[in-house]
Amino acid sequence: MGKVLQTKSLFISAGHSDSDPGAKGNGYTEADIVLELRDMIADELRDKVMFAKDGERGENLPLSDAWRTAEMHDVAVELHCNAFSSPSATGVETLSARKHYPFGEALCEAVSDTLGIANRGAKGEASGQHSRLAFISRGGGVILELFFISNPDDVARYQRNKEAVAQAVARVLIDEVAPPTSTGS
Numbered sequence: 481m482g483k484v485l486q487t488k489s490l491f492i493s494a495g496h497s498d499s500d501p502g503a504k505g506n507g508y509t510e511a512d513i514v515l516e517l518r519d520m521i522a523d524e525l526r527d528k529v530m531f532a533k534d535g536e537r538g539e540n541l542p543l544s545d546a547w548r549t550a551e552m553h554d555v556a557v558e559l560h561c562n563a564f565s566s567p568s569a570t571g572v573e574t575l576s577a578r579k580h581y582p583f584g585e586a587l588c589e590a591v592s593d594t595l596g597i598a599n600r601g602a603k604g605e606a607s608g609q610h611s612r613l614a615f616i617s618r619g620g621g622v623i624l625e626l627f628f629i630s631n632p633d634d635v636a637r638y639q640r641n642k643e644a645v646a647q648a649v650a651r652v653l654i655d656e657v658a659p660p661t662s663t664g665s
């Protein structure tokens with residue numbers, strides 16, 4: 481394997497913790513899901529690229545601090561689950577500024593392909609159940625709404641395939657911060 485040149489700094493954030501568990505559904509809270517996945521993604525990134533995360537294993541720093549850290553990094557991704565009153569709502573989407581839509585689309589495609597759920601695409605910051613304007617507009621970050629915690633099928637697919645989701649998301653993150661070069665050997 482050739483050397484990878486990392487051109488951008490990376491921050492990964494779990495959007496929730498026990499003090500702010502987020503949406504609930506089908507036996508899980510957002511905190512259960514995003515804390516575990518952030519740590520699984522970190523395991524995939526370790527030794528490949530440098531990155532920062534918002535807390536030690538199983539821990540998440542206060543939400544108000546996340547955008548400040550996001551602002552210091554070129555690429556910042558915060559993990560969430562979507563939720564809706566109808567349990568049939570399904571799929572993955574990202575929320576971000578328009579300039580991050582291509583990166584958001586790549587994240588959506590990775591999760592959609594891995595779970596076999598709808599790709600709802602890259603959207604603006606006002607979409608979805610979250611209003612995390614600071615992380616997006618002040619921190620320059622991307623919110624990844626992995627799937628609908630309110631949908632039993634989305635949750636079951638995720639629980640069966642979460643290792644593969646961590647690997648697929650990590651691959652997109654690595655490509656974003658350390659793009660493969662044609663001159664590398």
Ligand SMILES: [Zn+2]
Binds near residue numbers: 503510559
């Ligand atoms: Zn959330």
